[in-house]
Amino acid sequence: MTDVVQLEAIHKIYDSGEIPVHAVRGVTLTIRGGEFVAIMGASGSGKSTLMNLLGCLDRPSKGRYLLGGTDVSGLDRNQLADLRNQKLGFVFQGFNLLSRTTARENVELPMLYGRRHYSSREIHERALRSLDIVGLSNRADHFPSQLSGGQQQRVAIARALINEPQILLADEPTGNLDSKTSVEIMGVFQKLNEQGITIVMVTHELDIARYCRRNLIMRDGRLVSDVQVTDRLVATVEMQRLLAAEAEAKLTD
Amino acid sequence: MRFINVIKVALRALRRSAMRSVLTALGIIIGVAAVIAMVSIGNGAKSQVEASIASLGQNIISVFPGSNNSGGMRGGWGSASTLTVEDAAAISAEVAGVVAVSPEMRDRNQVLANGLNWNSQILGEDVSYIDIRLWTIAEGEMFNELDVRSATKVCVIGKTVAAQLFPDSDPVGQNLRIRNIPFRIVGVLNAKGFNFFGSDQDDIVIIPYTSHIKRIARRPNLNSILIQAQSPEQMATIQQDITDLLQQRRNGRDPDFTVRNQQELAEAATATTKTMTVLLGAIAGVSLIVGGIGIMNIMLVSVTERTREIGIRLAVGAHGRDVLTQFLIEAIILSVMGGALGVLLGIGASQLVSKLNGWPVLVSTSAIVGAVAFSAAIGVFFGFYPARKAAQLDPIEALRYE
Incomplete structure (x- = not known):
């Protein structure tokens, strides 16, 4: 598989305050196509900053960032917007869906901002296909307020997938979810990853990171650990175990 | 998007x-x-x-006599009595673009009829007057050319005069008396209402200007000449032509007249x-x-x-x-x-x-x-x-x- 992401000695310094904050101090990292990476670290370790850099929401102060082989560190605001639109998919902790906008319309959103124009029928069909991937095609016309947290996050995943991005970025995607729903969402990610989609996610939960294939740990703006996950959890198995435990709890109750 | x-x-x-x-x-x-x-x-x-303003008539130019200077005492505009019927005729004959000309005599007098009396304005005009003023006859008719030429004792009256002197009867065909001279009423004008300056335009008795000169005012000089131009665009030219013509007729004497244009007022x-x-x-x-x-x-x-x-x-x-x-x-x-x-x-x-x-x-x-x-x-x-x-x-x- 080719290298999707190549970071070369990336630095990020915020100098808006009185004291410049050196949030990322020289991260060099390669992520290959089809990988499933978890970035972990305490708060203030720079993992969110690194995520913003990977997601082209922010530009590095120093260093080179190659996305799919092209250098993106020097692009302007609009070029970055186009990159986010075409090559990247975002999933946030707080779902970040537009309220009073149906699930389908939320999923369509990135296509509306694409530089290519599609017919509204094509947009419609692709949104439904994307919702189908996350198993929500029957909820297409529901508003976010009518969906559970897990369902909302699946809509967000469908939105991230609609432009067939090279990489799916998830910032604490299970942070707002209970443990069972978290497993459900990780199941969606694992399924997508098996289909060949590259996923990078930030989490601070160790057991969530165990669903991924590779774990990175950051501390003080540096990568301090980079290991392949050996005792990997499988969401479908974990889900069955949870259901069984629930059933047992009811029996003994 | x-x-x-x-x-x-x-x-x-x-x-x-x-x-x-x-x-x-x-x-x-x-x-x-x-x-x-x-x-x-x-x-x-x-x-x-x-x-x-339009109810005063369209494209109207008026000529007034100039001021009178007797022994150093200067009268106002119109105090001179130098405007003549010949002036009016000359304007009608020589100035291009003039549609109608009416020599005007003006006077206030007591009017008697039907055992009642009323002080009203007595206008001496030509037949064309009511057309120039966009006025219409309600009953009867306007006096005609012949009446003007022979200074007949006929008149048309405004609605106010009709109402004051003939409250219960039809005035047409009856007589009224001005300065004890009987005038036969040939027509009653339609109501025109109050004008821009607030005076009652229907409080009026119109007689041929010739009759006015001969029987009422008993002087040969006109109070003014009313002229209707063909179009608003020609107003300025016609105004100038009239000034030139009257000046010429006065053989180089000081101008003893003034030519006014209704458009100025309207503007x-x-x-x-x-x-x-x-x-x-x-x-x-x-x-x-x-x-x-x-x-x-x-x-x-x-x-x-x-x-x-x-x-x-x-x-x-x-x-x-x-x-x-x-x-x-x-x-x-x-x-x-x-x-x-x-x-x-x-x-x-x-x-x-x-x-x-x-x-x-x-x-x-x-x-x-x-x-x-x-x-x-x-x-x-x-x-x-x-x-x-x-x-x-x-x-x-x-x-x-x-």
């Missing part, structure tokens, strides 16, 4: 806070309505003044009402600007409220320009819808005012087009700052906004 989608998103956002949108638009609604109502009422007043009167219209419109325009500030205020609130939404849009690939367009369109929709409702309200208000005051109301198309275009411009102007603020948001900051 496609334009149709931008409109859809904007409409949805406005519907979401419908009450707020309506209240915001209300500023523009009232502003536009006020501009249209004020301009319409102003135009109505102007047209009424114009109509009252002065309409200028006044025009000033009023502009003034009222300007005051109403201020309320439009206040309405625009209301839009700006609400758009700023809206941008702050929807910071997260903006962040999402930017994160999934919206350019700053897309966000700018979206908020700008929202502001424009607000102001244009306000403008459209304001037009309806303004037309309604001007109709109401016209009903209450009995004025003609002219809803001017230019005021409508102007007000709507102006309200759209206000949307752009006052919507731009909030929209630009939204477009320049940093996506990370915006997504983090609570």
